[in-house]
Amino acid sequence: MNSQLSAQLQLLPEYLSAHIVLSLLALALGIVICVPLGAFITRLPRVQWLTLSIAGILQTVPGIALLALMVPLLGMIGFIPALLALTLYSFLPILRNSVTGITEVDDALIEAATGIGMTDWQVLTKVQLPLALPMIVAGIRTAAVWVVGTATLATPVGAVSLGNFIFAGLQTQNVTAILVGCLAAAILAIVIDMSIRAIEVALTRRRVALSISGLAGIGLLALAALWQPLTASVANSDAESDRPVVIGAKTFSEQYILAELLAQRLEAAGRSTSVRSGMGSIILFDALANSDVDCYVDYTGTIWANAMQRRGIAPRRAVYDTMVAWLDSAYGIHTLGPLGFENTYALAVRRETAEQYNLQTIEDLTAVAGELTIGSDYEFYDRPEWQRLQSTYNLEMGDRRTFDPTLMYQAVATGDVDVITAYSTDGRIIAFDLVVLEDTRQAFPPYDAVLLLSPDASADNRLIAVLKNLIDAVNATRMREANKAVDIDQIAIDSVAHVLSEQLRGKGG
Amino acid sequence: MIELSNLTKRFSAAGRPAVDSVFLKVQRGEFLVLLGASGSGKTTTLKMINRLIEPTSGEIRINGQSTSTGDPVALRRSIGYVFQEVGLFPHLSVRENAGLPLRLVGTHPPEADQRVDELLARVDLDPEEYGDRRPQELSGGQRQRVGVARALAASPSVVLMDEPFGAVDPITRAGLQTEIKTLHHDLQLTIVMVTHDLFEALLLADRIGVMTNGKLVALGTPHELLTGDLHPDARALLSAPREQIDRLSHLLTPPADSHE
Ligand SMILES: Nc1ncnc2c1ncn2[C@@H]1O[C@H](COP(=O)(O)OP(=O)(O)OP(=O)(O)O)[C@@H](O)[C@H]1O
Ligand SMILES: [Mg+2]
Numbered sequence: 001m002n003s004q005l006s007a008q009l010q011l012l013p014e015y016l017s018a019h020i021v022l023s024l025l026a027l028a029l030g031i032v033i034c035v036p037l038g039a040f041i042t043r044l045p046r047v048q049w050l051t052l053s054i055a056g057i058l059q060t061v062p063g064i065a066l067l068a069l070m071v072p073l074l075g076m077i078g079f080i081p082a083l084l085a086l087t088l089y090s091f092l093p094i095l096r097n098s099v100t101g102i103t104e105v106d107d108a109l110i111e112a113a114t115g116i117g118m119t120d121w122q123v124l125t126k127v128q129l130p131l132a133l134p135m136i137v138a139g140i141r142t143a144a145v146w147v148v149g150t151a152t153l154a155t156p157v158g159a160v161s162l163g164n165f166i167f168a169g170l171q172t173q174n175v176t177a178i179l180v181g182c183l184a185a186a187i188l189a190i191v192i193d194m195s196i197r198a199i200e201v202a203l204t205r206r207r208v209a210l211s212i213s214g215l216a217g218i219g220l221l222a223l224a225a226l227w228q229p230l231t232a233s234v235a236n237s238d239a240e241s242d243r244p245v246v247i248g249a250k251t252f253s254e255q256y257i258l259a260e261l262l263a264q265r266l267e268a269a270g271r272s273t274s275v276r277s278g279m280g281s282i283i284l285f286d287a288l289a290n291s292d293v294d295c296y297v298d299y300t301g302t303i304w305a306n307a308m309q310r311r312g313i314a315p316r317r318a319v320y321d322t323m324v325a326w327l328d329s330a331y332g333i334h335t336l337g338p339l340g341f342e343n344t345y346a347l348a349v350r351r352e353t354a355e356q357y358n359l360q361t362i363e364d365l366t367a368v369a370g371e372l373t374i375g376s377d378y379e380f381y382d383r384p385e386w387q388r389l390q391s392t393y394n395l396e397m398g399d400r401r402t403f404d405p406t407l408m409y410q411a412v413a414t415g416d417v418d419v420i421t422a423y424s425t426d427g428r429i430i431a432f433d434l435v436v437l438e439d440t441r442q443a444f445p446p447y448d449a450v451l452l453l454s455p456d457a458s459a460d461n462r463l464i465a466v467l468k469n470l471i472d473a474v475n476a477t478r479m480r481e482a483n484k485a486v487d488i489d490q491i492a493i494d495s496v497a498h499v500l501s502e503q504l505r506g507k508g509g
Numbered sequence: 510m511i512e513l514s515n516l517t518k519r520f521s522a523a524g525r526p527a528v529d530s531v532f533l534k535v536q537r538g539e540f541l542v543l544l545g546a547s548g549s550g551k552t553t554t555l556k557m558i559n560r561l562i563e564p565t566s567g568e569i570r571i572n573g574q575s576t577s578t579g580d581p582v583a584l585r586r587s588i589g590y591v592f593q594e595v596g597l598f599p600h601l602s603v604r605e606n607a608g609l610p611l612r613l614v615g616t617h618p619p620e621a622d623q624r625v626d627e628l629l630a631r632v633d634l635d636p637e638e639y640g641d642r643r644p645q646e647l648s649g650g651q652r653q654r655v656g657v658a659r660a661l662a663a664s665p666s667v668v669l670m671d672e673p674f675g676a677v678d679p680i681t682r683a684g685l686q687t688e689i690k691t692l693h694h695d696l697q698l699t700i701v702m703v704t705h706d707l708f709e710a711l712l713l714a715d716r717i718g719v720m721t722n723g724k725l726v727a728l729g730t731p732h733e734l735l736t737g738d739l740h741p742d743a744r745a746l747l748s749a750p751r752e753q754i755d756r757l758s759h760l761l762t763p764p765a766d767s768h769e
Pocket of ligand 2: 551552553593671
């Protein structure tokens with residue numbers, strides 16, 4: 001547990017610093033845009049209503065949707081779309097409080113200011129803005145807390161933040177990571193909130209010392225945030241001058257492990273790397289096509305159904321070949337090759353059941369199916385795979401039951417059911433000592449793990465030389481063991497990736 | 510010289526005008542007091558002079574120049590104005606408030622401060638004690654005096670005062686009245702002042718104008734008004750204090766038979 005914590009804490013400086021930079025910059029942009037805009041629209045009552053309505057609508061878009069929307073809109077991933085989404089997210093409170101603060105200044109004061117000969121600009125800057133300042137700062141405070149919270153959702157669009165702890169933790173069931181991420185984000189929000197609150201109180205009560213302490217709080221955060229990138233860039237400039245290889249990963253353990261494996265291999269070969277984990281599947285594919293991400297592992301069936309929009313099913317080899325050609329012609333994406341395992345639907349049985357009925361393939365199951373009960377998750381029996389499975393193997397199970405995915409494994413292990421629909425590389429197959437039945441007649445669509453390179457990376461011969469050692473090197477058992485190490489034994493991802501890497505070398509890969 | 514000719518203000522198309530066809534000439538160096546019941550249009554008239562309110566019709570000329578053609582900001586900077594609601598800025602100190610008109614015309618700050626301290630002393634506020642306070646930390650009467658100092662700060666030749674001493678106690682008020690009279694004389698100011706207080710009007714004014722329902726119904730020196738043939742509304746207004754004096758003297762006369 002302790003080593004778990006220290007493993008997570010090692011990541012803290014990078015994630016925290018990225019989180020602060022992202023939040024403070026979004027907030028600064030929000031202030032720079034919305035305070036003048038707010039002041040401007042107090043002079044134009046009609047536009048005022050419209051502008052506030054638009055900002056209000058922006059606010060109702062869920063944070064994660066706004067973040068995801070920025071990716072196709074800007075055609076890129078990472079820091080910039082996250083920054084833009086968070087900036088938009090900060091608009092409403094700052095804009096609304098600016099407008100309210102300015103318009104709520106006593107009419108008699110505005111008349112007096114005009115009457116002693118102030119221009120409209122002077123009335124605004126010398127009277128309205130100073131008097132509205134506490135209100136504006138209160139709006140900034142609200143925005144700050146929202147932005148710090150929402151920034152944890154920037155991980156799936158490829159921006160580093162404290163959300164990296166949370167997304168990785170959720171997928172790998174690593175409670176320590178989730179806690180570290182949540183606590184850090186909460187503490188950060190509290191510190192920023194208190195600092196701005198100090199400035200706000202100082203402004204209303206005119207306490208110079210208090211406002212200095214508030215500003216100092218924000219300043220220290222900014223410094224702390226910049227310290228990490230600065231030291232990192234100093235260290236980097238000695239080692240490697242070209243840009244790091246960006247490795248993508250989706251939101252589950254296997255993806256994290258493989259991304260880490262790629263990173264370790266590249267680092268060992270003297271390349272600097274940057275892992276963008278927890279990215280949405282479609283966002284990641286687009287990022288690869290744009291060369292924002294240099295490489296990641298995807299699955300043939302996923303590309304087939306999502307990117308290529310194919311409905312039917314084809315033989316494994318045909319799917320692979322069609323996909324390789326299509327990726328190349330449509331996007332210039334290079335398929336370096338299959339890793340050597342599939343992550344697909346599979347039927348799994350207890351070892352004793354397998355031995356009792358001598359089961360190795362799904363074909364073997366057909367004869368005894370009537371005596372056995374199958375268990376699956378809520379959606380499987382409605383999927384085309386189930387129809388295909390039944391017709392291909394002429395399978396008539398004695399009974400069928402439905403479970404929550406996590407309980408399904410327990411159910412087969414304890415004998416409640418005899419067969420379950422598992423994912424072929426799930427670590428629980430090993431943990432519960434299950435046997436996977438081979439799909440000899442290809443009832444399930446092929447989901448071969450393939451290593452994809454972006455158009456830019458396709459020309460990087462050094463990168464290709466390092467990564468091609470992984471082609472056909474990872475079999476399903478190895479992958480299952482690695483997944484089990486992370487999901488069930490709660491071992492840190494980098495050490496699991498390291499062990500896997502060593503195993504592959506030992507094998508001569 | 511300020512000249513109002515046929516000046517009218519309607520806040521709504523229907524209803525009677527707030528200011529109704531007023532003709533008035535204020536001579537250079539004159540102290541003119543506007544008297545009138547609440548809602549009779551005194552404030553509206555003052556605000557039209559420095560263009561805080563634009564007239565519906567009619568014209569205002571200052572030194573022969575129509576005010577409607579020039580830059581309103583420049584016009585307002587050349588006129589001192591004491592507001593009925595005072596209108597001091599809560600985020601500025603007393604000294605900053607009073608010095609604001611000077612800062613607007615770019616006076617060097619130390620020079621502005623010195624001028625402001627002089628003026629604060631003249632309106633009976635010790636600059637040492639009050640200069641750094643916020644308006645919220647003053648009494649109502651003290652605030653009004655800061656308002657007067659502010660109106661005088663930029664050395665305007667025309668000063669408009671809307672009930673400048675409404676919240677000041679009678680003793681301080683008498684002192685301030687004398688001070689204003691002196692300032693008026695020393696600085697050769699042209700002053701238009703609104704008040705409800707007949708005695709103040711009689712004491713200060715070169716001429717008094719009486720307004721009712723937006724109309725200027727009487728205009729003359731205090732002596733002319735007290736002795737002349739007047740509009741009934743004006744007479745009512747002027748006789749109110751006289752009745753008060755009668756009642757007061759009645760109270761002071763010992764009762765004929767105090768005990769049976
Ligand atoms: N901005 C405005 N909009 C509409 N009506 C107004 C406005 N300002 C003043 N009035 C109306 O114009 C009339 C004259 O108002 P004004 O403020 O000039 O009175 P006043 O003589 O200064 O009264 P007081 O002695 O109570 O200050 C009043 O009936 C008032 O209700
Ligand atoms: Mg008035």
